[in-house]
Amino acid sequence: MSDGKYSLVEAVNLALHRAMREDERVVVFGEDVGVNGGVFRATLGLRGAFGFKRVIDTPLAETMIAGLAVGMAAQGLKPVLEIQFMGFIYAAMEQLVSHASRLRNRTRGRLACPLVLRAPMGAGIRAPEHHSESTEALFAHIPGLRVLVPSSPARAYGLLLAAIDDPDPVVFLEPTRLYRMNPQPLADDGRRLPLDSCFTLREGGDVTLVSWGASLVETLQAAGALAERGVEAEVIDVACLKPLDLDTLEASVRKTGRCVIVHEAPKSCAVGAEIAASLYERALLDLQAPIQRVTAPDIPPPLYRLESYYMPGVADILAACETVLEYA
């Protein structure tokens, strides 16, 4: 933090400090989150402020971290667990699918699972293999979960506080490419942002650009370039991938009649596919052009020398915008 400005990772850190101060049930744990403050420093200072009983370095075992959180949450704690990289999250998958997301339902509300699983996501930081994935769709498919992806320091702060308050499990995915980009002024006022909602970042009547996470950087740049040409793009940050705020998306598309979806995840069966299908169901006759998706191809993230070709760029988004704007 400098001059009251916070980067996204600092905003996460600020929210964690506040949540732990406000609610003694909040417990932070994971690999290297204690003394080291997390490999990205998201948990920096928590150990000193709240002690080793509430800020816990775990053995190196992701299945265990997730399973432990289920037991702690059922006991009324509010575990905030960190999985170090999204590429290592799959060992936690069974606990999310079979337990965290189902405990309330299968006990008719007798037990609940108010955990927040934080994990960095995405490519673009020249990271080693298995450190650049965007597999959010796997989690968005699971009934009973909420899946959030913040795309600015303010949304990271307000959404993380809301996620920790929420009485159900939340997967909170933090785009590593945004962690230190563009610090912004942020008041530590404890204000929560609404869950289950999109955020309209820019209003416009000509085309709707839908994205989330790090891809919003390029999406907003594309919107800026369009504006210079007199085309007004509406930019929507989906932010909450599960459950989806389709009403906001539908209203925008009904207004503009054109839609481009941008995401860093591979194309097939991604959240973009769900959004496109839902918009066709709801607003087919208001669409002036087929919805376009600008995504990663269906390949694993390449090692970093080629990763820039994996992620959608501004020019790719503009090309898709051309397609929908010129569609007869």
Added chain:
Amino acid sequence: MTTELPCTRYLAPDGRPLGALPAWADDFDLLTRLYRQMVLTRLFDRKAVALQRTGRIGTYAPTLGQEAIGVAVGSLMRPEDVLVPYYRDTAVQLMRGVKMEEILLYWGGDERGSDYADPAVREDFPICVPIATQSLHACGVATAFKIRGERRVAVTTCGDGATSKGDFLEALNVAGAWQLPVVFVVNNNQWAISVPRRIQCGAPTLAQKAVGAGLPGEQVDGNDIIAVYDRVGSALERARQGKGPALVECLSYRLGDHTTADDATRYRPDEEVRQAWQEEPVKRLQSFLAARGVWDESREQALIADCQAQVQRAVTVFEAAGQQPVESVFEHLYARWPAALTEQREMVAERAARARGGESDE
């Protein structure tokens, strides 16, 4: 490679003491109470299988042969402790205070069966189907106890097959690393569906997996309730005093099929099962109590009549439970209703209306 671990057994299969018994074992009120519960469990279990065979409940996992383990564990736990069971735990659950009608409701296809009414089991986990995943929940529960400084113990159970899974080993590891107040009870009933113990794991005992994780492990004869009660009791007491976790491997035999959907005659020899019946736990304790003059045939008959009446009452309550409303499938998914689901809830209501309407809809 051998790792010598203790294996405790007090009663021979015919109920005769093999040597000196623990001091508490002359508490015949206690032993009689345990015996009654074992008989109740067995009769209930038999009834549950019969209900499945006649189509009144779905698939059920019989607890036949594991009554001593479950009854001992359940009776040793305090109400404030938390049980994190697996799916073959009718015996522990009944002893803890889960109602027979709740168990029938669960296996009868109704989630209300995991909404335990008794305050003593309100914090207990429902039975766990994905193998060994529950071991980690118990460590999480124990972590919560430890963070809050509570003198409570988490007890988790599993079968021999579960000890092959990473979840189980990760649970042992963290329990040892953090010295958690958790007790692992392994029901080594020799069979993981069709896979016998000898090809499940190359270690001479399952208990020694604890040693590698830094906690004590030991074996007991799981058909000898005096042994189970004595050793699990020590482990619980130890954990309660903050002295850390322990693993008790209870050697028993799965006298029934894996579940009612399984046919164990396909893969195991009749002779082995016949031999296992010679060692079974209910008869063993009965013989011991009879030899001590505190049990006889008239008491046995009265007990059976009483248990059967209890079971029958539970079946009546179960059968009167009716069905949950269709909308209930959404009711407990989220505490805070996501607007996005409203459309789908209406879709299910319409689906139900169509199903009810049958041909009249056309």
